[in-house]
Amino acid sequence: MTVATPPAKPAPAESAAPRLTELARFAGCAAKISQADLHQALAGLPVASDPRVLVGHDTSDDAAVIKLRDDLALVETVDIFPPIVDDPYDFGRIAATNALSDIYAMGGTPLNALSFVAWPVDTLGTGSLRRVLDGAAAICAEAGIAISGGHSIVDEEPKFGLFVTGTIDPRKVVSNAGARPGDVLVLTKPIGTGVLTTAVKRNAAPERALAAAIASMTTLNRHAAEAMTTAGAAAATDITGFGLLGHLGNMLRASSTAAGTAIGARLSYAAVPVFERVTGFLKDGLCPGGTKRNLEYAAPQARFADSLAEPQRLLLADAQTSGGLLIAVAPEKVDALVADLRRRGTPAAAVIGSIVAADRAGVIEVTA
Known part of the structure; x- marks a missing residue:
């Protein structure tokens, strides 16, 4: 990274x-x-x-x-x-x-x-x-x-x-309402800032544990946006206080309304970039209240793999501050987008899932 x-x-x-x-x-x-x-x-x-x-x-x-x-x-x-x-x-x-x-x-x-x-x-x-x-x-x-x-x-x-x-x-304009089935989802920063800052605030970790997160939170999404527009992205949103699941859910509901058909997503947990030590802190119960509220809201629309325990589920709902862009792009454009993001030095350029047709708007299937 x-x-x-x-x-x-x-x-x-x-x-x-x-x-x-x-x-x-x-x-x-x-x-x-x-x-x-x-x-x-x-x-x-x-x-x-x-x-x-x-x-x-x-x-x-x-x-x-x-x-x-x-x-x-x-x-x-x-x-x-x-x-x-x-x-x-x-x-x-x-x-x-x-x-x-x-x-x-x-x-x-x-x-x-x-x-x-x-x-x-x-x-x-x-x-x-x-x-x-x-x-x-x-x-x-x-x-x-x-x-x-x-x-x-x-x-x-x-x-x-x-x-x-x-x-x-x-x-x-790149809104959150343009995603369509077949689009690929790309994330431009790791997640876990909410958990990390909670651990430091509760004196469970030294302040130096935040170094990578602070570097990410103070990196402008300008270069990610330039790559996004160059690639002709279908839709985008930034990942902040509602977490990855919450902001993706907003994208799916807005896109479903715009398309007139139910749109969902499939995420790969293993593909999501994460800051070091975050999962361990979650296992120790170091979780922001906002993250817990996010998961409570997102859970009815999420279908998690049985192997994903509560810490992994909470991580996908972690309340981010100054997170990356979540970009939906046509499959034939994703390789060029990822290459451009890497060339521009964005904190991450991870393909984490795809947009799919769904039985109801906003459903998110999360595989291990």
């Missing part, structure tokens, strides 16, 4: 303040409201009737797409969460990379960012907040954009994220 080396970061200021993750009830994207609760809350919310809205909330896609001209559309997203690591600079980098990922997942190009911060100033002061902002600015500079403004509030729990606007040719 090739992982980009993170740039040098400023030395932390000495402080007696608590660890960032000590103030966070949930870490990173594991703080998301569960899919079950979210669907209940959104039930009955009107679907946009404005013809300029090409992608809205109804397909649970990664970002909204608003048409401006026949050759230009805006891609808009927002992503905010509590700390997943203790280093403020890394927290800012991860949060920014995660927010930008939604733009890349649609095949768009980032244009501008605004920041949102909720910060316990009395507890943490402003020095650590400045380092969060510095980390986010470094990632945005890497993406070729600026953080041009933002909003801040006082809160007992630190939170940070970005509102990001991008651009795209509306004829080239």
